[in-house]
Amino acid sequence: MSDTIFTKIINKEIPADIVFEDDSCIAFHDVNPQAPTHILVIPKIQIARLAEAGEEDQALLGHLMLKTREIAKNLGFEDAYRVVINNGEGAGQTVFHLHIHLLAGRPFSWPPG
Numbered sequence: 671m672s673d674t675i676f677t678k679i680i681n682k683e684i685p686a687d688i689v690f691e692d693d694s695c696i697a698f699h700d701v702n703p704q705a706p707t708h709i710l711v712i713p714k715i716q717i718a719r720l721a722e723a724g725e726e727d728q729a730l731l732g733h734l735m736l737k738t739r740e741i742a743k744n745l746g747f748e749d750a751y752r753v754v755i756n757n758g759e760g761a762g763q764t765v766f767h768l769h770i771h772l773l774a775g776r777p778f779s780w781p782p783g
């Protein structure tokens with residue numbers, strides 16, 4: 671797959687407001703936040719979208735989810751936040767490097783738009 675803007679963030683070629691980083695993932699504030707707190711949690715390896723993840727990515731996907739929970743807690747959110755993965759253009763995905771949206775700090779309705 672080809673590089674996206676997130677590869678440049680991983681490689682520190684463009685700036686981002688990073689809140690967490692380890693060997694396998696990086697998390698940073700969304701440039702166009704849809705909630706008072708809007709963080710993107712992404713793997714450092716390139717997986718275009720959830721549909722492209724394989725069995726070999728099982729531990730990584732679990733790691734991303736647990737880190738998302740930890741980041742939410744560290745930012746003061748334990749009781750109410752929303753976690754979203756848009757898979758494919760039809761679901762609103764615009765950057766084809768797998769990412770988890772962590773949204774918090776406002777009420778969320780259901781179903782989502």
Ligand code: 5GP
Pocket residue numbers: 675686687698699700701702703710755756762763764765766
């Ligand atoms: P998607 O629509 O693919 O689920 O989410 C992509 C997200 O990446 C969007 O919320 C968009 O605002 C965010 N985004 C796109 N380009 C950049 C960027 O250069 N920096 C940051 N921090 N976020 C970005």
